[in-house]
Amino acid sequence: QSVLTQPPSASGTPGQRVTISCSGSSSNIGSNNVNWYQQLPGTAPKLLIYTNNQRPSGVPDRFSGSKSGTSASLAISGLQSEDEADYYCVAWDDSLNGAVFGGGTQLTVL
């Protein structure tokens, strides 16, 4: 059972906009920044969004992040087949004094 809650799966058709949620509490998302990672099959995770809504260099602007209260969201617009991957949110938890990941969301492009 992960401290941060993500839907186990999401799907969309090419060109569509998809949103993945990440729900936490006051000790993690409510008081710290959220990062998002994309993990393609058989590869290491890749940083997609940091500090809630910042994109590293090279990440397409189709990917965007937001945070409100104790929840965060990752939005992917103009969905492409290569976006099919697992997506994870993470935040620092002040009560646990450690980082906590969401359980991951498997995105399928139909």
Add this chain to the structure above:
Amino acid sequence: QVQLVESGGGVVQPGTSLRLSCAASGFTFSSYPMHWVRQAPGKGLEWVALISNDGGDKKYADSVKGRFTISRDNSKNTLSLQMNSLKLDDTAVYYCARDYFADYWGQGTLVIVSS
């Protein structure tokens, strides 16, 4: 370019020890905190440990506290994870990652704990 290369994984029996290493290159290693993150087969990511850039501050997940020790040698650009009293549940791919954001990751090294 930033490169992180983990090594030291293998098959070990429960209760034994293993030491993982992460060789860093392409950046000023001593300027960045470093993480270990693991992923059990078919499962999600689990944060394991964090060490500050100078090694003076270390944090651990409850699941490994008292058994694992994170350390670094800034003169050799190397991050380490000493794993003692290994359990079946420690079976995973172990990744090292750079900075609080974990902006760069290695390819991982597989640890299998099996009797």
